[in-house]
Amino acid sequence: GQNIDQPTEMTATEGAIVQINCTYQTSGFNGLFWYQQHAGEAPTFLSYNVLDGLEEKGRFSSFLSRSKGYSYLLLKELQMKDSASYLCAVRVISNYQLIWGAGTKLIIKP
Amino acid sequence: GAVVSQHPSWVICKSGTSVKIECRSLDFQATTMFWYRQFPKQSLMLMATSNEGSKATYEQGVEKDKFLINHASLTLSTLTVTSAHPEDSSFYICSANPTSGSLSYEQYFGPGTRLTVT
Numbered sequence: 001g002q003n004i005d006q007p008t009e010m011t012a013t014e015g016a017i018v019q020i021n022c023t024y025q026t027s028g029f030n031g032l033f034w035y036q037q038h039a040g041e042a043p044t045f046l047s048y049n050v051l052d053g054l055e056e057k058g059r060f061s062s063f064l065s066r067s068k069g070y071s072y073l074l075l076k077e078l079q080m081k082d083s084a085s086y087l088c089a090v091r092v093i094s095n096y097q098l099i100w101g102a103g104t105k106l107i108i109k110p
Numbered sequence: 111g112a113v114v115s116q117h118p119s120w121v122i123c124k125s126g127t128s129v130k131i132e133c134r135s136l137d138f139q140a141t142t143m144f145w146y147r148q149f150p151k152q153s154l155m156l157m158a159t160s161n162e163g164s165k166a167t168y169e170q171g172v173e174k175d176k177f178l179i180n181h182a183s184l185t186l187s188t189l190t191v192t193s194a195h196p197e198d199s200s201f202y203i204c205s206a207n208p209t210s211g212s213l214s215y216e217q218y219f220g221p222g223t224r225l226t227v228t
Contacts, residue, residue, distance in 0.1 A: 033216075033217070035219075041221070041222065042220060042221050042222045043154070043203075043219050044219070045217075045218070048216060087153065087154070097144070097156070097159060098217060100154045100156070101153065102152075
């Protein structure tokens with residue numbers, strides 16, 4: 001079956017760094033995505049990894065290890081507006097369908 | 111970037127009536143669109159994959175006769191919730207993949223439609 005695991009909730013302090021982990025077991029693999037979702041809104045795209053390694057985009061970075069079925073999203077210089085749910089999703093090869101993790105609710109404290 | 115719109119953004123309907131939600135890709139063509147449902151404090155649940163010019167593929171447990179999907183063109187997919195009941199109240203979100211081009215790996219989301227059935 002398809003399975004994606006990520007922590008349910010994390011808390012961090014404004015200005016700090018936080019790492020959100022995601023492990024996956026899927027029948028196929030054609031890329032891993034991270035999305036941010038604020039309450040009551042649709043998800044917005046953050047990053048995409050298809051090869052092993054680190055992708056950096058401003059304050060956000062995403063890492064992938066395909067052999068370990070593992071990814072993380074790293075958020076630096078945390079701001080209050082970063083309080084949101086962060087969703088990890090894996091694209092299986094067929095039909096571009098994404099398999100979604102349950103999301104990690106990130107709470108930022110002053 | 112690519113933009114996906116949904117209409118309406120929110121709707122309140124009476125139990126037993128039907129509601130149609132539109133999903134449009136505004137500046138790209140999408141052979142495939144996806145319909146999700148999200149209940150409060152839960153993650154996205156894929157309902158169905160909408161394929162232009164053919165029948166939608168429904169996920170296990172999703173009633174195809176209740177959630178009618180039509181993908182008549184490369185820029186429009188519609189979801190009709192028939193004979194809606196209060197338990198159908200949810201946040202419905204569509205997404206689309208560009209058919210080709212440099213952005214074709216990403217799934218773009220519409221802003222969502224909040225349905226409340228009274």
